[in-house]
Amino acid sequence: MNRNITIFDTTLRDGTQGEGISLSADDKLKIAQKLDALGVHYIEGGNPGSNSKDIEFFQRAKSLGLTAKLTAFGSTRRKNSIAEQDASLLRIIESGVPAATLVGKAWDFHVHTALQTSLEENLAMIFDSFAFLKRSGMEAMYDAEHFFDGYKNNPEYALAALRKAQEGGADWLVLCDTNGGTMPGEIHEIVSRVAQELSTPIGIHTHNDCELAVANSLAAIGAGARQVQGTINGYGERCGNANLCSIIPNLQLKLGYSCLPEEKLRALTSTARFVSEIANVHMPVGQAFVGNAAFAHKGGIHVSAIMKDSKTYEHIQPELVGNKQRILVSELAGQSNIISKAVEMGLDVNANNEKTKAIIDRIKELEHQGYQFEGADASLELLLRDAFTESVSIFTVESFKMHVEKSNGNMISEAIVKLNVGGQQVYTAAEGNGPVNALDNALRKALVQFYPQIENIHLSDYKVRVLSEKDATAAKVRVLIESTGLDNTWSTVGVSSNVIEASWEALLDSIRYALLQMDRVEIGNPPATERLGLVNH
Template identity: 80%
Template sequence: MTINISIFDTTLRDGTQGEGISLSAEDKLKIAAKLDALGVHYIEGGNPGSNSKDIEFFQRVKQLGLSAKITAFGSTRRKNSVAEHDTSLMRIAESGVKAATLVGKSWDFHVHTALQTTLEENLSMIYDSIAFLKRNGMEALFDAEHFFDGYKNNPEYALAVLRKAQDAGADWIVLCDTNGGTMPGEIHDIVTRVRSELTADIGIHTHNDCELAVANSLAAVQAGARQVQGTINGYGERCGNANLCSIIPNLQLKLGYNVLGDDQLKTLTGTARYISEIANVHMPVGQAYVGNAAFAHKGGIHVSAILKDSKTYEHIQPELIGNKQRILVSELAGQSNIVSKAQEMGLDVNANNEKTKQIIDRIKELEHQGYQFEGADASMELLLREAFDGTKEAFKVESFKMLVDRGNGSMVSEAIVKLNVDGTPVYTAAEGNGPVNALDNALRKALLPFYPKIDEFHLADYKVRVLDEKGATAAKVRVLIESAGPDNTWSTVGVSSNVIEASWEALVDSFRYALLHMDKVDVVPADQSERVGLVNQ
């Protein structure tokens, strides 16, 4: 019999406690819609009464008609009080959601030190608060905070906390490894004991302080937990929460549990990357399953093998979770890398082609100079197309100049570029808030009359790395530029001892790549081009 596992996503609540993550109400609504499309079962939106953003979220999320259960978060009632008079609990009841999670203490040390109350009063706080939710017709989830630390310190009291929540009617009792310091074997043993003591459904909520949040979540499920709480990309306080992007495919593809529909699982990579964009947090390229390099192959022996059968170096088919195989080309590349990469572009290339050997030598020489093509696929494609099919250049660079002037307390950068577009000379100048921005503006200004579609893309990221620190200000640098269009992104690279020249090289490649892939890239008629050239001059 296939066992169903419930996914509880707390990206919008616990995830926002991560350093550098701040989501507006609009951001949270967009993410909620994306999570719902992924198929998670619960979406924890935050505390309805804690701040204006969460209040707005709970007011507006009702209009989205989501299938997932939108869940409010709060704490058990204050000590020596009653639930009906607790402001936080009242706001949860008035928020209109059908489910709520209440966190309560299960470690006696916390009861005495943090709450500064008695063990008996803490039990009353838990019972009264859960019972309050049930009287208001809500599904009640109890997060037993610091449960595993509490159990190891005083197992009888930790279990008494769970029983009290169960007696009050809790639908889910969630065991929390709040400090993230418990080992997988301990998790399995303790969850097994809890399952033998309780009849309520058990959930698991782990943190990643020992890099074990995913492993601990899987151990808990194998011991009988039926709900997993976590966040997309593992966002969260300190070292983060359990990463649902790893947990979900591990449960479904490796362990055989029923988590999401197959079509929903295929949206996992897109969901992870979408949320990273909204949160403005760069995704690690090597992130398991959904990272850009999760199925990337660089070594020539590896590539030769996967071209015969991808199972040789891939533990799953990347398409199952919406990712894709990538072949990297670098100084480690063999002929298989080049052939595979060229075939992706529709080029007729084989390993016995003399040009293939020449381009491998060329790539190795460029990487020796400091280029890095594994992170600049667009520059690599331009290099291969130049070698194998002689693609016509959309424009030629004649020259460029940079002027930097400081006046009236501010710096002004001006770029002057001279191009040749389909036989027409174009001479253009533009200002920017820095040299690279000025160059981008000037190049865009020169090309826009000929190729209006370039207005559809923009520079998304700019990175500079010093390659030889001993060279001080004369050191060689590598510049990586990431550009984004309506439907895709691409990266280009430039290397020079002059950061402006390296930036210009990467920038020009970005425009060339964009024009190469734009549908129906047509130059405006010659008579208009001539008038444009005259105006620009």
């Protein structure tokens, strides 16, 4: 039995039909290179005749030297016409790609209602289109649109559509659950019959309208399909497409199929996150296999167990898909959580250490005040280092001032910061695009003469969450800041009823953590709540 599965990625075509996703030609080229590095077999780039962006993409993609087969998308010829004169088919051939996917109707209802033509003409459209592509020397795949709905309504006609594509020379017959409403048992039963009656290899293309796209894809593979189509992170129209980031590891690690080389599979998490960044779509933290919380542990009993053997609460080794185990510390944390995090940092901590008990109580109290360290690992590391090591004070904050003015229709923010760095007083001012940016600029300006690498650090994300909505504008807020630089990304947290003060806390932690990474010197400002005493308003 053939255990090799062909991976067909349609992120750049079907994935871009998802709400809120818009990729430029440059974006698509970057993602195509990342997908190629992952090792997928086909990359569907779009329709070379539909818009100028896709035309540019296919022209520029020729120079990428992709190992994967770049694939163009189109549809069968227009009704009552000739394939050799069909503009869409001609543009596919002119694009110079080695492979093409043509979508064609397999549901008699769609033939009558959408195409408004006869069943016989639709079959002719399918045959003519594939015969034309094959005469042009291309690999051709038939995306049998609405196949499962069509099969359930008129099985013989749905099968007839597949046979016509096969007679025309199609290299793959891809069965599409276009409306995403078919159940896994139905998928398995129908694919099994198709595999028995036709000789052309079968593919599966499912949508996630019933949250079953991954399950349906796995069911189809189990019934004989050998190509699976999907998108990174499940992007796609309505509820999305089948998520390749779940399908691939399930097939390879759970079911024993071969999809990607082992070393390529380890790039799955980084690929998922790269595509998420380029698409500017937040990636769910709990996404299976590749999510930030996929192997995160919070409950003290869980952490105690995985420290003995990770198999107690992890179904695979995270590293197999390029992810990593994370220990979360929160009000639910026990000593095992603290010890595990400390060990990660190279601190000598044990369960009998009174400091361990003290820091657990401290974290619980801070979280009661509104701090959250699950998404602010850098602030947590600073807390632990302050608790378990002899910190050396490198700088202290004597005061800061903010000035916000609206002049000639423009908002101007200026921050003035006074620091003591190694006994030397530093007084700087800086403007910025808003108070937080001004504070960031002033703080880094004060320190850059001592630590030039700070110039390479920048804020990459800034989030504010209101913690007590009933207090309206006087509500306490939590600020999370993500910083990037030094080949790393880290997050810090601040809490206050004053958004500027909360932002200042998070900014200070960000700089402290950066200096720690630069010199491995432990900066001595007191953590979170105590630090505020250093700031004179």
